[in-house]
Amino acid sequence: MIELLVVVLIIGILAAIALPKYLVSVERSRADSALITLSSLERAMMLYVDTHGYPSQNTGTDQLWDNLDFNTDLPYQGNGYRCDDNFRYSLTFQTGIAYIQAQRLIGKSKTCGGYPSYSIMYAASRGNKLYTYKRCNIWSYGNAEMQYTSKQICNMLLNERLVTEIKP
Secondary structure, three states: OHHHHHHHHHHHHHHHHHHHHHHHHHHHHHHHHHHHHHHHHHHHHHHHHHHHOOOOOOOOHHHHHHHHOOOOOOOEEEOOEEEOOOEEEEEEEEOOEEEEEEEEEOOOOOOOOOOEEEEEEEEEEOOOOOEEEEEEEEOOOOOHHHHHHHHHHHHHHHHOOOOOEEEO
16 A cells, blocks of 8 residues: 555656646747747738838728738637637737737637736837837736746747747
8 A cells, every 4th residue: 555655656746747847848839839920920011011001090900900811810809809729919000110919818718808828029110120029928817837837938938039028
């Protein structure tokens, strides 16, 4: 009986060590997918600007999405956002700068609602010069495990120079 308890204890310790690393690696693959989508959106928005010029202040977010034609890649819609099973994507133009953001939602949301645990934001401008920054924002929603994972993901992206700054 004692041997069985020792084996169960060892398996429990190994699982406690391996599970957080597994969760971070799964979340990292989701973040990589979001980075690919963000890059595609950035290229599509710059193509839109080259073709049509900067949108006016009256251009609605839904109209921007329709002009970029990302509905097939991001199947869910809600209140100016487009979503997949893991991220909520938003587009905005302000004073000649395009902001593209992917927010990692806690849980799946087909209505694009919910609370983000972290987000990755791109900003790009082609006015007088090309200006681009990429930032990872850590949100305070979610449990301690999700916050830990969010910090790990943002730190990995910064270390690999996929983002240029982290905003807590």
